[in-house]
Amino acid sequence: MSNPLVILCPGQGAQVVGMGKAWHDASPEARAVFQAADRQLGSRLGAPLSELCFSGPPDRLNKTDVSQPAIFVASIACWKGLLAKWQFGDGEVPIAASAGLSLGEYSALVVAGAMSFEEGLELVTLRGRAMQDAAEASPGGMVALIGADEAQALAVCDKAREGDVLVCANFNAPGQIVLSGHKVACDRAATVAADMGFRATPLVVAGAFHSPLMQPAADQLSQALAKAAIRVPRAPVISNVTSQAHDSESSIRTRLVEQLTSPVRWSQSCQWLGANVKAEFHELAPGKTLAGLMRRIDKNVKVITHDEPDQA
Numbered sequence: 001m002s003n004p005l006v007i008l009c010p011g012q013g014a015q016v017v018g019m020g021k022a023w024h025d026a027s028p029e030a031r032a033v034f035q036a037a038d039r040q041l042g043s044r045l046g047a048p049l050s051e052l053c054f055s056g057p058p059d060r061l062n063k064t065d066v067s068q069p070a071i072f073v074a075s076i077a078c079w080k081g082l083l084a085k086w087q088f089g090d091g092e093v094p095i096a097a098s099a100g101l102s103l104g105e106y107s108a109l110v111v112a113g114a115m116s117f118e119e120g121l122e123l124v125t126l127r128g129r130a131m132q133d134a135a136e137a138s139p140g141g142m143v144a145l146i147g148a149d150e151a152q153a154l155a156v157c158d159k160a161r162e163g164d165v166l167v168c169a170n171f172n173a174p175g176q177i178v179l180s181g182h183k184v185a186c187d188r189a190a191t192v193a194a195d196m197g198f199r200a201t202p203l204v205v206a207g208a209f210h211s212p213l214m215q216p217a218a219d220q221l222s223q224a225l226a227k228a229a230i231r232v233p234r235a236p237v238i239s240n241v242t243s244q245a246h247d248s249e250s251s252i253r254t255r256l257v258e259q260l261t262s263p264v265r266w267s268q269s270c271q272w273l274g275a276n277v278k279a280e281f282h283e284l285a286p287g288k289t290l291a292g293l294m295r296r297i298d299k300n301v302k303v304i305t306h307d308e309p310d311q312a
Contacts, residue, residue: 002094003094003279003280004094004095004096004277004278004279004280005093005094005095005096005279005280005281005282006095006096006097006098006099006273006277006279006280006281006282007079007095007097007098007099007108007111007282007284008098008099008100008101008104008108008281008282008283008284008290008294008303009075009098009099009100009101009104009105009107009108009111009283009284009290010071010075010100010101010104010107010283010284010285010286010287010289010290011071011100011101011102011103011104011264012064012067012068012071012102012103012209013289014071014286014287014289015061015062015067015070015071015286016061016286016287017053017054017055017056017057017058017061018053018054019053019054019070019071019074019285019286019287020034020050020053020054020073020074020077020078020285020286021053021054022308022309022310023074023077023078023081023285023308023309024050024054024077026081026309027077027080027081027084027085027309028084029077029080029081029083029084030077030078030080030081031077032080033073033076033077033080033117034049034050034053034073034077035050036117036118037049037050037069037073037121038050040118040121040122041069041121041125044125045065045066045069046060047060049066049069049070049073052066052070053070053073053074063132063206064128064131064132064135064206064207065125065128065129065131065132066128067128068103068124068125068127068128068131069121069124069125069128071103071104071107071286072103072106072107072120072121072124073121074285074286075100075104075107075284075285075286076107076110076111076117076120076284077285078284078285078286078306079107079110079111079284081309082282082284082306085309090113091113091234095111095112095234095235096235096236096277096278096279097235097236097237097238097245097273097277097279098111098112098233098235098236098237098238099237099238099269099270099273100240101240101264101266101289101290102170102209102210102240102259102264103124103127103128105237105238105239105240105256105259106120106123106124106127106256107120107284108237108238109230109233109237109252111284112233112234112235112236112237113231113233113234113235114230114231114232114233114237114246114249114252115228115229115230115231116229119228119229119230122224122228123221123224123225123228123256126220126221126224127217127221127260130216130217130220130221131206131207131209131214131217131260132206132207133216133217134207134213134214134215134216134217135206135207135208135209135213136206136207137216138182138207138208138213139182139183139207140165140180140181140182140183140186140207140208140211140213141180141181141182141183141186141187141202141203141205141207141208142169142178142179142180142186142202142203142205142208142209143178143179143180143186143189143190143193143200143201143202143203144176144177144178144200144201144202144203145176145177145178145179145193145198145199145200146175146176146198146199146200146201147175147197147198147199148175148177148193148196148198149174149175149177150168150171150177152196152198153168153177153179154168155196156179156189156192156193156196156198157179157181157189159192160185160188160189160191160192160193161181161185162185162188164181164182164184164185165181165182165185165208165211165212165213166179166180166181166182166185166186166188166189166211167179167180167181167210167211167212167263168180168263169208169209169210169211169263169264170210170263170264170266171263171264171265171266171267171268172264172266172267172293173266173267173293173296173297174267174296174297175296176267176293176296178203180208180209180210180211180213181208181211181213182208182213186202186208187202190202209260210259210260210261210262210263210264211261212261214260214261215260215261217260218257218258218260218261221256221257221260222257225253225256225257226253228253230249230252230253231249232248232249233246233252236277237252238269238272238273239251239255239259239269240255240259240262240264240265240266240269241255241258241259241262241263241265242255242265243265243268243269243271243272244272266293267293267297270293270294270297270298270301271297271298273301274297274298274300274301280304281294281301281302281303281304282303282304282305282306283303283304283305283306284306285306285307285308286307287305287307288305288307290303291303291304291305
């Protein structure tokens with residue numbers, strides 16, 4: 001493995017019972033990551049994190065406060081397993097860039113050496129809990145719009161908002177935009193979108209992620225990030241907020257706070273990577289969602305997935 005690499009890291013929604021178990025069983029390095037996470041988190045999630053990843057139950061794993069640290073740990077376990085398989089130590093692998101979808105940005109920062117695994121795990125655990133609390137405090141939802149561009153999605157928001165919160169939250173791929181806001185506004189948006197000729201699907205989520213309703217979580221995260229040990233990454237890490245590489249450790253702190261209330265510009269981030277970085281693209285576990293999105297974003301970019309070790 002001498003080619004430069006782009007590492008893509010999945011976000012919330014990629015969780016599934018059993019995730020990471022194949023890596024845990026096949027790779028001592030991956031197993032060590034799960035063991036370290038279990039020691040660090042103890043009983044904070046109500047059960048060992050590895051047990052929740054491997055055995056569920058699904059309704060607990062799908063809760064924001066569990067799914068976020070679980071996905072982060074599964075991704076880093078996969079990464080450590082890949083490093084061993086490729087016979088690289090930390091810092092030796094030729095990373096050209098890394099990027100992660102929302103929560104996955106933390107995994108991408110760890111991969112690029114901007115923060116330690118332990119620091120990342122503390123931050124994503126706090127983030128998941130704070131987002132769960134914010135969601136329970138203010139009933140919100142999300143709606144996937146299929147077939148709309150950004151201007152059309154903004155028009156749907158304008159027509160359906162009626163004084164409530166309703167914004168574009170995720171630009172996942174061309175023609176796939178997610179709206180977020182108050183539950184009643186999301187319900188109106190689904191009707192407005194259908195009237196405008198777009199397919200609109202309400203998402204099963206805990207709350208209005210990447211909208212102003214997440215401001216209480218952003219305030220909590222801001223305090224934690226101010227004290228976190230963050231370094232300049234050794235390779236470009238793409239910000240979800242700007243779809244450009246972070247340019248300093250202060251940019252990382254600022255953008256990670258903004259990320260909770262700002263849209264995730266994943267499509268634009270991948271377009272930038274495809275146009276500017278000549279490298280082999282790899283997606284960490286769990287799942288293969290980002291490879292699927294990339295086929296819609298830039299069909300010239302092939303993404304190698306690593307949901308299980310035999311795909312490595």
